Amino acid sequence: MIYAINGPRKGQLVGTSSYCTVEPAIDIPGAEQDIAKVTPERFRELPILASTIISQPDSFSLRNGHAHMYADSENQNFDIVIFDQDVRVRAIPTSYSWSYGDGSSRTLNFPGEPQSNRGFDAPTSSSHVYKETGDFGVDLTTRFRGEFSTEGGPWTPxxxxxxxPSASMTMSVWRTKKVLVAENCQGTPDGPGCASIFE
Structure with missing residues (x-):
């Protein structure tokens, strides 16, 4: 005799059958509905924390320079209960969709990373070049896939x-103007600092 120990039919007799190892597995009517599993809708209802947009330097770049931005994101774990069964769910970031506020966007399969001691002339794997000056709203949406484990069992996709979506960040893009003390760029256009790409 087979009794349900969890789920909506807890304590009820759900099947009676003789069984030997040489016989096929017993099919229990309705058993699929008794198993704790996480649906896509339930997964999307979890309080998954958004990635944080970080730029170096903070919210500032130069026209025609490489604005370095990356996402601060990590795996997240949740403990929930379904049909009186303990279920652990983990959300894993898989891709990052950027919108830079200047009409351009792209999706990366990595978050990027901090960069130290770099200038605006050095590109990074997650940097973006602004062709105009101004303030631009940067948006990011992180895509998470999910897995769940019921009562310490194997992980199931x-x-x-x-x-x-993350909170937007405003990127301020400026231009530079270099002036020589001893000379000027009109008289010596080939002088140091007279051909800056950031002007």
């Missing part, structure tokens, strides 16, 4: 994804 959750169909679908959760798209989590």
């Amino acid at each position: 959750i169909p679908g994804v959760a798209n989590v």
Whole structure:
């Protein structure tokens, strides 16, 4: 005799059958509905934290320079209960969709990383070049895939994804103007600092 120990039919007799190892597995009517599993809708309802947009230097770049930005993101774990069963869910970031506020966008499969001791003339794997000056709203949406484990069992993929938008960041883009003390660029156009790409 088979009794349900969890789920909506807890304590009820759900099947009676004789069984030997040489016989096929027993099919229990309705058993699929008794198993705790995480649906895509339930996964998207979890309080998944958005990535944080970080730029170096903070919210500032130069026209025609490489504005370095990256996403601060990590795996997240959640403990929930379904049908009286303990279920652990983890959300794993898989891609990052950037919108730079100047009409351009792209999707990366990595978050980027901090960069130290770099100038605006050095590109990075997650930097962006602004062709004009001004203030631009940078948006980021991180795509998370999910997995769940019921009562410490194996991890099972959750169909679908959760798209989590981040708080926007304003990028201020300036231009530079270099003036020589001893000479000027009109008289000596080939002088040091007279051909800056950032002007």
